Amino acid sequence: MPQKEAFPTNISSRFAVAIHILSLLEMNKGGTNTSDFLASSVNTNPVVVRRIVSMLSRAGLVQVKSGVAGARLAKEASAITLLDIYRAVQVVEENGLFAVHECPNPECPVGRSIQSAILPVFVSAQRAMESELDRIRLTDILHSIPV
Amino acid sequence: MPQKEAFPTNISSRFAVAIHILSLLEMNKGGTNTSDFLASSVNTNPVVVRRIVSMLSRAGLVQVKSGVAGARLAKEASAITLLDIYRAVQVVEENGLFAVHECPNPECPVGRSIQSAILPVFVSAQRAMESELDRIRLTDILHSIPV
DNA sequence: ATCACCTGTAACTATAATAGTTACAAGTTG
């Protein structure tokens, strides 16, 4: 299915999908969580799921073995924060949430120093957002999902 | 010049450019700030500048008149926050910083309620970032620019 | 060992946003 977004969204849905996948792994920890099963809950293609699971696995959040059906959490759900997930799926580069314009004119006093004037502010705004993600654990999400 | 970003940045450089433009309007308030002049400091095309100035003007941050050379601040620099600028250039939709995946499977307990479980967290993370921008005034940026 | 099933990943597509550019209509001022 093509993307259907009325407005520009900035941070890839990989993040939201990863949260969905990890929640499902915990909820269905008794069952066999194949990429087909996960994909049908998310409503996407199994390859999209395998790509995200692969990133989560590289980040040590998920255990998965080539050829053997089923993924599972590699840690307690209470030990996984949304910041861990966000970092795992590489939706935002370190200090890269806000784009800066390259090569302003060094002949101009403003052009010369605008980047160094702006950067600390961009960094602190990004940090504030990420700190908020760090406060939320996967268990907090699970508590909002009725059985 | 083509974009040259090593990594995905998420929030359009319109925001950074707008801050640059407004800073320059204040620094050069005695002069005539044509889109050509502004563009040469930013190092971009004058049309890009006019587009951004047009957005800033619609938001009431800048005064500019069709046909007459020069833009100027419509408010005191101390009365303009980075959040005002960020909203003006529409780089992030209200509650739209984080993309969500549309149409998860309603047959699955997780699919059914994941969106409502995640949304409040996304909103509060976005708010934290925006609150940080709201704390910074244009004058704070100007203080970091040596004369 | 075979076979059915899985994961991992490369390669390709379509979509959308951005930034830059050209072109020009329309406003303003001397």
Place this chain on the structure above:
DNA sequence: CAACTTGTAACTATTATAGTTACAGGTGAT
């Protein structure tokens, strides 16, 4: 009127994303 400006439409190139097809290679039950 002439020389300048702003405002904006229309187009391009670049890039990231999400989805898809295809297939190599691992695994384990029979």
